[in-house]
Amino acid sequence: MRHPLPALLLGLASLLASGASLARPLLLISIDGLRPADVIDAQQRGIKLPNLQAFLSRGAYASDVRGVLPTLTYPSHTTILTGVSPNLHGIGGNLTFDPYNKNQQGWDWYTSDIRVPTLWDAARAAGLSTANVHWPVSVGAPVDWNLPQIWRTGTPDDRKLLAALATPGLLPALEQGLGPYADGIDESLAGDQNRARFMVKLLETRKPQFMTAYFAALDDKEHTSGPGTPAANRVLEGIDALVGELVAAAQRVHPDGVVAVVSDHGFAPVQHDVNLYAPFIQAGLITFKDGAVTDWQAMPWNDGGSAAIVLRHPDDAALQARVTALLQQLQHDPRYAIDKVLDHRQLVAAGGTAQASWFVLFRTGAEMGIKADAAPLTPGHYLGMHGYDPALPAMRSTFLIAGAGIPAGRNLGSIDMRDIAPTLAALLGVSLPQAQGHALLPAALPH
Numbered sequence: 001m002r003h004p005l006p007a008l009l010l011g012l013a014s015l016l017a018s019g020a021s022l023a024r025p026l027l028l029i030s031i032d033g034l035r036p037a038d039v040i041d042a043q044q045r046g047i048k049l050p051n052l053q054a055f056l057s058r059g060a061y062a063s064d065v066r067g068v069l070p071t072l073t074y075p076s077h078t079t080i081l082t083g084v085s086p087n088l089h090g091i092g093g094n095l096t097f098d099p100y101n102k103n104q105q106g107w108d109w110y111t112s113d114i115r116v117p118t119l120w121d122a123a124r125a126a127g128l129s130t131a132n133v134h135w136p137v138s139v140g141a142p143v144d145w146n147l148p149q150i151w152r153t154g155t156p157d158d159r160k161l162l163a164a165l166a167t168p169g170l171l172p173a174l175e176q177g178l179g180p181y182a183d184g185i186d187e188s189l190a191g192d193q194n195r196a197r198f199m200v201k202l203l204e205t206r207k208p209q210f211m212t213a214y215f216a217a218l219d220d221k222e223h224t225s226g227p228g229t230p231a232a233n234r235v236l237e238g239i240d241a242l243v244g245e246l247v248a249a250a251q252r253v254h255p256d257g258v259v260a261v262v263s264d265h266g267f268a269p270v271q272h273d274v275n276l277y278a279p280f281i282q283a284g285l286i287t288f289k290d291g292a293v294t295d296w297q298a299m300p301w302n303d304g305g306s307a308a309i310v311l312r313h314p315d316d317a318a319l320q321a322r323v324t325a326l327l328q329q330l331q332h333d334p335r336y337a338i339d340k341v342l343d344h345r346q347l348v349a350a351g352g353t354a355q356a357s358w359f360v361l362f363r364t365g366a367e368m369g370i371k372a373d374a375a376p377l378t379p380g381h382y383l384g385m386h387g388y389d390p391a392l393p394a395m396r397s398t399f400l401i402a403g404a405g406i407p408a409g410r411n412l413g414s415i416d417m418r419d420i421a422p423t424l425a426a427l428l429g430v431s432l433p434q435a436q437g438h439a440l441l442p443a444a445l446p447h
Contacts (some may be wrong), residue, residue: 283299
């Protein structure tokens with residue numbers, strides 16, 4: 001009779017080689033607009049963040065995270081899940097490029113627009129169960145229990161839309177015990193508190209091995225009141241309490257699990273709006289009539305602290321020359337507050353969308369305006385903005401991680417946002433071969 005031990009050892013060796021035995025459950029929490037120093041220097045800034053600060057001593061953290069171009073929510077969250085820049089993953093901005101506004105301010109909600117595998121894909125391929133609540137670009141995600149992020153009008157019909165796009169039957173089942181789910185367009189702290197209840201219930205009842213969860217209220221308050229203001233800090237303290245609830249639930253469900261907290265970008269105070277549409281209209285590159293675009297040859301694509309410039313016919317040499325001359329003129333006009341302009345080669349090399357021919361980066365303090373008939377420089381419609389050059393310290397974002405096998409008190413230094421996905425993939429024991437970054441922690445950490 002053959003002894004089973006050699007076969008057992010061979011099977012164990014194969015399992016170790018595959019990385020499957022190293023897999024541990026992972027909860028990934030995003031706090032939109034969370035600046036790293038708000039956590040690291042919370043006491044000095046007078047902010048009470050006991051749950052977020054616990055990651056600093058109990059786990060590992062980055063001193064800051066250098067983001068992608070543009071430093072916006074949707075491109076950044078897609079990089080966090082893929083490990084590649086926007087020019088590769090395909091989400092080039094928050095809003096779809098829509099010069100005629102036919103999509104009525106439609107955002108890049110759909111995962112079908114992501115061109116490379118995500119951590120959700122990798123988890124499914126590895127046979128892991130998954131859940132999601134409100135993560136950007138999650139409509140149609142390959143997730144077992146999915147409450148995606150989408151909105152249209154902010155009316156009750158939005159919840160009907162969400163219920164139709166979510167995992168069939170999931171939202172009504174959860175609402176029976178929790179009450180109505182928050183509208184997708186609700187980015188208040190109350191909206192985050194509502195969605196946190198659904199996050200906890202999903203953790204407790206479905207016990208996903210990989211879950212993504214997103215909080216929006218800090219970003220919203222930083223836009224309307226400015227970063228680091230008392231109002232923004234109060235919202236952050238409220239989100240910290242929600243993080244504590246999620247961490248506690250995750251530890252109850254998966255004592256051997258890991259929790260990571262990320263953000264997508266930093267923030268800068270804003271004083272001025274820049275009307276970049278007007279000079280394109282005056283140059284005959286945009287035809288604007290009765291409050292609407294009727295024709296265009298070159299169009300700014302609003303990215304907050306920056307703007308991509310898209311050509312209708314990118315190979316038209318005469319059109320390229322006209323726009324080049326216009327951008328050079330605007331760079332020398334202080335009213336347009338332009339820090340630098342990247343040409344197409346520089347833009348793609350920096351990881352930005354190849355859909356654009358140029359990329360305009362504004363100086364901090366100025367943002368892309370939203371009114372085509374305004375003066376060149378007017379008071380800002382927001383008090384805080386992002387979308388600026390990812391090299392700026394003010395645009396740096398956050399990475400915190402703690403749990404089974406994560407070294408305590410480890411400062412990972414300044415990292416690249418593209419390092420996050422391969423780090424999480426290694427902990428999950430899944431494969432993400434296209435990632436441009438590298439794992440920050442050894443895959444074989446004990447747990």
